[in-house]
Amino acid sequence: xxxxxxxxxxxxxxxxxxxxxxxxxxxxxxxxxxxxxxxxxxxxxxxxxxxxxxxxxxxxxxxxxxxxxxxxxxxxxxxxxxxxxxxxxxxxxxxxxxxxxxxxxxxxxxxxxxxxxxxxxxxxxxxxxxxxxxxxxxxxxxxxxxxxxxxxxxxxxxxxxxxxxxxxxxxxxxxxxxxxxxxxxxxxxxxxxxxxxxxxxxxxxxxxxxxxxxxxxxxxxxxxxxxxxxxxxxxxxxxxxxxxxxxxxxxxxxxxxxxxxxxxxxxxxxxxxxxxxxxxxxxxxxxxxxxxxxxxxxxxxxxxxxxxxxxxxxxxxxxxxxxxxxxxxxxxxxxxxxxxxxxxxxxxxxxxxxxxxxxxxxxxxxxxxxxxxxxxxxxxxxxxxxxxxx
Amino acid sequence: xxxxxxxxxxxxxxxxxxxxxxxxxxxxxxxxxxxxxxxxxxxxxxxxxxxxxxxxxxxxxxxxxxxxxxxxxxxxxxxxxxxxxxxxxxxxxxxxxxxxxxxxxxxxxxxxxxxxxxxxxxxxxxxxxxxxxxxxxxxxxxxxxxxxxxxxxxxxxxxxxxxxxxxxxxxxxxxxxxxxxxxxxxxxxxxxxxxxxxxxxxxxxxxxx
Numbered sequence: 001x002x003x004x005x006x007x008x009x010x011x012x013x014x015x016x017x018x019x020x021x022x023x024x025x026x027x028x029x030x031x032x033x034x035x036x037x038x039x040x041x042x043x044x045x046x047x048x049x050x051x052x053x054x055x056x057x058x059x060x061x062x063x064x065x066x067x068x069x070x071x072x073x074x075x076x077x078x079x080x081x082x083x084x085x086x087x088x089x090x091x092x093x094x095x096x097x098x099x100x101x102x103x104x105x106x107x108x109x110x111x112x113x114x115x116x117x118x119x120x121x122x123x124x125x126x127x128x129x130x131x132x133x134x135x136x137x138x139x140x141x142x143x144x145x146x147x148x149x150x151x152x153x154x155x156x157x158x159x160x161x162x163x164x165x166x167x168x169x170x171x172x173x174x175x176x177x178x179x180x181x182x183x184x185x186x187x188x189x190x191x192x193x194x195x196x197x198x199x200x201x202x203x204x205x206x207x208x209x210x211x212x213x214x215x216x217x218x219x220x221x222x223x224x225x226x227x228x229x230x231x232x233x234x235x236x237x238x239x240x241x242x243x244x245x246x247x248x249x250x251x252x253x254x255x256x257x258x259x260x261x262x263x264x265x266x267x268x269x270x271x272x273x274x275x276x277x278x279x280x281x282x283x284x285x286x287x288x289x290x291x292x293x294x295x296x297x298x299x300x301x302x303x304x305x306x307x308x309x310x311x312x313x314x315x316x317x318x319x320x321x322x323x324x325x326x327x328x329x330x331x332x333x334x335x336x337x338x339x340x341x342x343x344x345x346x347x348x349x350x351x352x353x354x355x356x357x358x359x360x361x362x363x364x365x366x367x368x369x370x371x372x373x374x375x376x377x378x379x380x381x382x383x384x385x386x387x388x389x390x
Numbered sequence: 391x392x393x394x395x396x397x398x399x400x401x402x403x404x405x406x407x408x409x410x411x412x413x414x415x416x417x418x419x420x421x422x423x424x425x426x427x428x429x430x431x432x433x434x435x436x437x438x439x440x441x442x443x444x445x446x447x448x449x450x451x452x453x454x455x456x457x458x459x460x461x462x463x464x465x466x467x468x469x470x471x472x473x474x475x476x477x478x479x480x481x482x483x484x485x486x487x488x489x490x491x492x493x494x495x496x497x498x499x500x501x502x503x504x505x506x507x508x509x510x511x512x513x514x515x516x517x518x519x520x521x522x523x524x525x526x527x528x529x530x531x532x533x534x535x536x537x538x539x540x541x542x543x544x545x546x547x548x549x550x551x552x553x554x555x556x557x558x559x560x561x562x563x564x565x566x567x568x569x570x571x572x573x574x575x576x577x578x579x580x581x582x583x584x585x586x587x588x589x590x591x592x593x594x595x596x597x598x599x
Binding site: 041042043044045048049052054073074140141142168169170171172173174181183 | 443444445447462463464465466467468469470471472496497500505
């Protein structure tokens, strides 16, 4: 084995695109790197294999980089994200039954998350009055933007996610089946699973993730902090290969090629049209219905999406504190921020030019005051004191 | 197979707890059965299996185990991550078996393709033998499977070669020995396996029918 042969784990999702393209378009080879991509079936596997060194790097949920570094819910192994693979890409999908219930409870356009969240409160109350089972939402992992986006959305109108509804972890490949068999009433998941539920007529896309949070830190290329220190010499080549691939994915002229490469059986193993629609941000929200499109549905390789952002780390940590996954402590906040340091990235690509279009707080949540990394604990205290729906 | 009393005697001798409630989550029924048998032989009396991962957490809470063993090919491993969360549905907290002091144990487990979870507070030493047994049974199963695959490949290759020989004997009007020699020399000349050349003959014959 040569020194520059890397084993990198990934989950078959569209947002592994930059990694897959870096290998399959030989951008990594151009940098003198040989990368073996290894497909995995669970985030737990990816995390554990990265932690113990079976993998050198991994496509990982951005919040897991922080959870692992802080030792929340699992073994403490410091990880860092030298480059991000993508922002956004999730959607909230609900069963036709829940959609109809929300529609009849809504005062206004359900496409507005403020309206839909208020409608959810009414449906929750009605279920409670009728002594019906609580509404169940599926999400992919306790430390995931899927979990935090669902919670942020429903809590905006006063739904207490841990008491008024049930949130359950479901592996993405089981989401659609669970919705079809009515084990869950809705879910928040990445591509291509929302579109699959729509195509099968068992779900309706209620919101794109970017309508809840404009810039959600979704997936990172994660490495062990110790590996980053020991293999510092290899880092620029790895970053250049992934960065070039991310820009290639973003170029609309490459979409057919990217979709074909990602769709291959040993990569994602899904229809190329689904991949293409996801990258283009053009999704049908109902079977045979109109296409809803957003340039921000999934952001890869533009608008600074590949640059690790300490504000994103702080925001993710704030979500963990808000939902009682970890205690509030300045020391922990600092450790979280250290996971998304942009210095190694800037050393390769230069200092970024701030774009005027981006949200000032780097997050752009649909609700609440702008995110203030300097006031996390005050903000969390205010949110915890919010009134419950009666 | 060892009798139950002998197993319990061994359990008592090795200071292990035969009453530990163990759940095996594995969608492969054969591997799950092999592991369950192994644990029972070792003296553990309360071993159950979950093969259906629908409502996995509810099933686990009903069984209320102290040790959970799950295969790494199972996407439902992420469902277990929810057990570490503070949540009203959790009966008792579950912790991952592994920690930093167990680097070799973790690596061996990951290598074998299995992962273990135990209730918080349960001493690691008490389940060390369970995990060791788990690892060896998983490895044995993988070896068996490889062997089976090899046998099956060899079998199907022999069938193809036999068919190709039959075709050549009919078309070229040669005997069986010559048909085989023809396949072998062609394979050597083209730097291919005999089975590959035989497959080409069979395919060609089907096309020309």
